[in-house]
Amino acid sequence: AQKITQTQPGMFVQEKEAVTLDCTYDTSDPSYGLFWYKQPSSGEMIFLIYQGSYDQQNATEGRYSLNFQKARKSANLVISASQLGDSAMYFCAMREGRTGNTPLVFGKGTRLSVIA
Amino acid sequence: GAVVSQHPSWVICKSGTSVKIECRSLDFQATTMFWYRQFPKQSLMLMATSNEGSKATYEQGVEKDKFLINHASLTLSTLTVTSAHPEDSSFYICSASWGPHNSPLHFGNGTRLTVT
Numbered sequence: 001a002q003k004i005t006q007t008q009p010g011m012f013v014q015e016k017e018a019v020t021l022d023c024t025y026d027t028s029d030p031s032y033g034l035f036w037y038k039q040p041s042s043g044e045m046i047f048l049i050y051q052g053s054y055d056q057q058n059a060t061e062g063r064y065s066l067n068f069q070k071a072r073k074s075a076n077l078v079i080s081a082s083q084l085g086d087s088a089m090y091f092c093a094m095r096e097g098r099t100g101n102t103p104l105v106f107g108k109g110t111r112l113s114v115i116a
Numbered sequence: 117g118a119v120v121s122q123h124p125s126w127v128i129c130k131s132g133t134s135v136k137i138e139c140r141s142l143d144f145q146a147t148t149m150f151w152y153r154q155f156p157k158q159s160l161m162l163m164a165t166s167n168e169g170s171k172a173t174y175e176q177g178v179e180k181d182k183f184l185i186n187h188a189s190l191t192l193s194t195l196t197v198t199s200a201h202p203e204d205s206s207f208y209i210c211s212a213s214w215g216p217h218n219s220p221l222h223f224g225n226g227t228r229l230t231v232t
Binding site (some may be wrong): 012031033035042043044045047050052091096097098099100101102103104105107108109 | 142147148150156158159161165167169194198207209211213214215216217218221222223226228
């Protein structure tokens with residue numbers, strides 16, 4: 001079974017508008033972390049934001065915020081005031097457990113295109 | 117911040133030859149490194165987990181004799197694709213764990229392998 005599900009293969013957003021990228025996850029481990037990465041066409045993986053399973057508040061990092069709904073097992077990424085440079089692939093990922101030596105498991109990604 | 121250097125950025129090799137990809141953590145010690153493979157327009161798939169001084173743990177379906185991983189020091193892990201074939205053409209990307217479970221993985225910039 002897929003642990004990370006991103007149901008939007010592609011999304012379009014007008015410049016300066018906000019956009020929400022969906023992510024749902026599946027785990028039985030009470031300790032886990034959720035991450036969002038951006039991958040531009042160059043291929044590098046850019047870390048955007050992190051949400052821990054025990055965090056009480058939604059994470060925010062500049063224009064990025066994470067809408068964490070634990071009961072629904074969703075961790076949607078919200079990008080506010082979209083910019084042309086935001087056009088890229090976005091991956092939601094999860095890390096289970098409380099050690100630093102477990103890998104990230106990625107969703108299939110969402111390709112975001114920002115339109116001028 | 118934590119930096120991971122991956123080399124080479126791209127390589128073209130003939131079928132049947134071997135290719136070595138290096139992944140270095142530049143300013144931190146990485147006890148664990150992860151190797152991912154990404155086919156065009158797909159997500160990152162974990163190939164193996166590499167722990168310093170011990171044998172790598174391979175994911176199901178990944179041939180350990182074909183993808184040799186060595187993690188000889190706390191700052192260097194290598195992936196060797198042996199007897200490469202065109203179907204091995206892909207984007208290979210390494211990442212390193214530098215901290216606790218809530219710290220993001222830091223990724224190298226990836227290696228684009230083309231086997232002719």
